[in-house]
Amino acid sequence: MFRVPYIFFTAICLRTIKANSMEDVKTLLADLMVNYSSEVRPVKDQTKPVSIDVGMTLVSINDFNEVTGVISVVIILFLSWTDESLVWNSSSYNNTTSLTFSHEKIWVPKLFLTNPGKDFNPISNKHFKVTAYANGSVTWIPGRILQATCQPNVTKFPFDLHECTISIAPHGYYRTQISLFTNVPTISLDFYSTNSAWNIISTKAFVSSVGVDIASFTIKMSRRPLNFMVTVVIPILMLALVNPFVFILPFNSGERISYSITVLLAFTVYMTVVSDRMPASSEPISHLSFYLLSLLALSVLIVIVNIFQIRVYNKDDNEEPVPRWIKNFIKNFRNICRKGKVETKSRDPNETRKSPGRMESIKTMMLSI
Secondary structure, eight states: OOHHHHHHHHHHHHHHSOOOOHHHHHHHHHHHTTTOOTTSOSOSSTTSOEEEEEEEEEEEEEEEETTTTEEEEEEEEEEEEEOTTSOOOGGGGTSOOEEEEEGGGSOOOOEEESSBSSOOOOSOOTTOEEEEETTSEEEEOOEEEEEEEOOOOOTTTTSOEEEEEEEEEETTOOTTTEEEEOSOSSOBOTTOOOOSSEEEEEEEEEEEESSSEEEEEEEEEEEOOHHHIIIIIHHHHHHHHHGGGGGGSOGGGSOHHHHHHHHHHHHHHHHHHHHHTSOSSSSSOOHHHHHHHHHHHHHHHHHHHHHHHHHHHTOOTTTSOOOHHHHHHHHHHHHHHHHHHHHHHHOOTTHHHHSOOHHHHHHHHHHHO
């Protein structure tokens, strides 16, 4: 009684788990490659463009050189399109619904980096295979280390933000032949490895057209400033704090000049360290560079003042008397200071209270009436 349903159910399961064999795949691949040309765009109507969906996954940021303006990243591209020559009936090949093979056998878009920092080679490799499906859709996932140019903005260094764009475009095809689009407006960070020097704030993906479609992927990142703060910024602030204390040292100690020159040399060394991390161009220039320059100028002024102070301290008034114009200047300066003190003391704080106000005058007028 229960044998018929049981046998029917078993037959369905066996039919479901039946897998395609190697011969089926070989036969399918051979049939697909008959009269196939990898040099012809895979659309029957050659007046229409091939629409390619482009996505990017960021694996890691290897390096960002602010001096040369080159960023090195490891990326994976997700490309998918429809190849009208790779359509088959899966039931005719033992339910074979997909094939994976070398991308050299079929037409694939040759994408190039439009802002290369080193070489100008296509983003492809023979080791990255393609997967074709029975409905004609093709998926290709190539990956590569890219070096792209990026204009650094170090105005707020070491708290600077940078936006680096990786732009790719098909070489040799116009927009009427290959059309790029992206379904995801951001870069995927599913496989991203955190960088110790840079922190990713946001990403963006979009497609622009200038005769050809260009897929651009923007990475907005900020520097992790802790290392530079500890090694450069905090020592500079400490040197700026102790620099004026040179005037506390006595003249007889003989350490004033050596102290001020040592601080001056320290500022020079730190300015060299900061300049090595900055771009070679004059625009933009970091605020930290201007701050270091002002501290360096102040340190030079302190050295000059110390030299003149020691020269005046060790000067013999009998052999080299003080010039008359200096005496007159000091005398006039003292007179101005004394005059201000005398005027301050002559003021009576209760003077305003003794003078009749407006209300007292009105009262006196009313009583007289």
